[in-house]
Amino acid sequence: MTRDAFNQGLLAFLSASPTPFHAVEAMKELLEENGFVQLQESDAWNCQSRGKYFVIRGGSSLVAFNIGSESVLEQGVRIVGAHTDSPCLKVKPKPELFRKGYFQLGVEVYGGVLLNPWFDRDLSLAGRVTFKNQQGQLKSQLINFERAIGFIPSLAIHLDRDANNNRKINPQKDVPPLIMQADEDTTDFRELLLKQLQEQTPSADAIEVLDYDLSFYDVQPPSVVGLKQEFIASARLDNLLSCYIGLQALLVAEDQHCVLVCNDHEEVGSQSAIGAQGPMLKSILRRLVRDENEFVRATDKSLLISADNAHGVHPNFSDRHDNNHGPLLNQGPVIKTNANQRYATDGETSSLFRHFCELAQVPVQNFVVRTDMACGSTIGPLTAGELGVKTIDVGVPTFGMHSIRELAGIEDANSLYQALMHFFKADSVSIG
Secondary structure (H helix, E strand, O other): HHHHHEEEHHHHHOOOOOOOOHHHHHHHHHHHHHHOOOOOOOOOOOOOOOOEEEEEEOOOOEEEOOOOOOOOHHHHOOOOOOOEEEEEEEEEEEEEEEOEEEEEEEEEEOOOOOOOOHOOOEEEEEEEEEEEEOOOOEEEEEEEEOOOOEEOOOOOOOOOOHHHHHOOOOOOOOOOOOOEEEEOOOOHHHHHHHHHHHHHHHHOOEEEEEEEEEEEEEEEEOOOOOOOEEEEEEHHHHHHHHHHHHHHHHEEEEEEEEEEEOOOOHHHOOHHHHOOOOOOHHHHHHHHOOOOOHHHHHHOOOOOEEOOEEEEEOOOOOOOOOOOOOOOOOOOEEEOOOOOOOOOOOOHHHHHHHHHHHHHOOOEEEEOOOOOOOOOOOOOHHHHHHHOOOEEEEOOOEEEOOOEEEEOOOHHHHHHHHHHHHHHHOOOOOOO
């Protein structure tokens, strides 16, 4: 696959995935198109050698895997991990707000949102709705308004002359999106959802919306930008970009034991039934390797590559980086290291990843946070703690992480894809 074809697929995936639920649905479609079979956790499994399978839990986390023909005790398992969620604004259970003749929706801040860029954007709404149908059954359905239905207007500078110096954002008061003009207490949000669901999916026969998991998102589509078209600008690059890279690498993997895990809830700590600090991945792997002794032996020969975006050195704020560890956009994937185990990389796992990059003939960079600054974390240390598997944290360098719109280099996603392809086909992922 050429770089441009890869990136066009990435842009289409980002457009189709305004929420984790939509991202998992888009991955499901690609997996099924490539011969993967969905398994239900409530069923008995009979997985075959060289089979291709995937499991979805909670509608927003996914594990897909190939089963190799050789013994997992000899080959180990090659695992790529990413996450489906991004910081955003989520609609509250009772969201209706009526102020001065305007109808707004109350929202909760999900994750570490960079709030300023959410102002003055065309916003839409998407997620999952649970409803009752004509037969009295409870069902769930994805929903996406697609068009702009919301806006968070800034306060004009004339009314806040010091706005450029010290404006602070109160997330309870300042960020409820403006939806429409309406008389006091005449609008019920669930009725609006029901109407949208009936128009979007008539076959659902919905008669009452019971509840929902909904997020606002920016309707501006992803794009290639820059005078020489060097950059990709989009919402949710952190971390749908890594989900897509890992998925594409898995689709071309051959006769090895390969796994892609894309967890929800990373941005809020990962401790849930479907998060990386939960039991999902381990329970699936234990169904494939049931004997405790064999599971430990297979784990010892395995490697997890945790793929999550890295902080590129910002030309306007280069002092926020360690001088020797400032990754550049379009200069290759980044190995992320932290002495306090915020990243799970060590010298051996970083050497293995360098080897895969050499085989792929792509450059590789390093990131270490300044010693006087706090370091973020990933699913890497959490998954390593759950499984006991050797782990490395890597990612594509990015600007504006956790903004409503982020920026990455046009070369880097494809470079990481090339490295992961070599990882998935490697004869060994252990240091001899």
